[in-house]
Amino acid sequence: MxxxxxxxxxxxxxxxxxxxxxxxxxxxxxxxxxxxxxxxxxxxxxxxxxxxxxSAPTIVVADGMLRAGSARVPLSLIGGTAVARGAEARRMRGPELDARAFLVLRPDVDPVLRVDLVDPDDPVPYWVLSTRRPEQLAAAIRGTTETA
Missing domain, CATH: 1.20.5 (Single alpha-helices involved in coiled-coils or other helix-helix interfaces)
Structure with missing residues (x-):
């Protein structure tokens, strides 16, 4: 669903x-x-x-998975999320960015959602996703994770 x-x-x-x-x-x-x-x-x-x-990416939360662009991760491997806007979002996309992070960024979309991963076998520590509705995306991730 x-x-x-x-x-x-x-x-x-x-x-x-x-x-x-x-x-x-x-x-x-x-x-x-x-x-x-x-x-x-x-x-x-x-x-x-x-x-x-x-090139407009699609972000979907469905069937126990988060899909962003062509990548996917099971919701069970998501440790938490953090919404950022304005200067905080610029720092998250720039100086504070880990080079190993997976990015789905649009330069014309200010808000971003950081999705922390807890998979010890994955070298990617987190995802940074441009989204116009970061609070709704975070809620969908939390809601599905809690019921799965």
Whole structure:
């Protein structure tokens, strides 16, 4: 039974940044052809948006497992969770990050959830997941762990 599902879509401002490829291409191609600049800019903007949408990871808590992107871990091997926002989230994603941690990060999503693992055979000490609803994800992990 699925208790949590989130597709971490790109933020709307990513589209604005992608559209900046159009005027940049127009300026670059202006000496050759304005039409070519518009076409190249449109293709670049569409490509950036397509890549952002296709790379959006899915986080699911279901059937005793936590799945984030292509990785999965049994809920029984999760020791705890910690929600971070703002400066604390930046530290968790940067200076305080263990190089062995598993990451599913989106640069345009501020909140993160740290998921501590208790598997002695796994070299990964914890996961750091970008999520727009970290409290709900943590509750789904705790709720399923307690009933499993």
């Amino acid at each position: 699925e208790t949590y599902r989130e597709r971490v879509w790109p933020a709307p401002w990513i589209a604005v940044i992608a559209l900046l490829a159009v005027p940049a291409s127009l300026l670059t191609f202006a000496p050759v052809s304005i039409v070519a600049g518009g076409v190249v800019g449109g293709v670049l903007a569409a490509g950036v948006m397509l890549a952002a949408v296709l």
